[in-house]
Amino acid sequence: MRSGCSAKAGAAYSGYQRDDNAIRAQWAIGQAISLASVKMDKEAITMPVIEKYAKELFATVSRVKGETLTAKEEKQVAKHIKSYTQTAGAF
Helix, strand or coil: CCCCCCCCHHHHHCCCCCCHHHHHHHHHHHHHHHHHHHCHHHCCCHHCCCHHHHHHHCCCHHHHHHCCCHHHHHHHHHHHHHHHHHHHHHH
């Protein structure tokens, strides 16, 4: 990092751009897995179940924060969640 730059400025300088929706989607997936494991039998937990719970949890965070998701944002969230759950399902 350059001398005199804050960590934030260094991150911006290096080309890093924070994607809050991706971070929130990853959090929602983790919470969805936890929720499903408490509520359901292990055999009943599938990727579509995780995706459904994750979308609901993501939307809940937005509502609690007083945000309104546009249709475009909801589509982006669904894309993030699907990409992370499909990657996890491939292993």
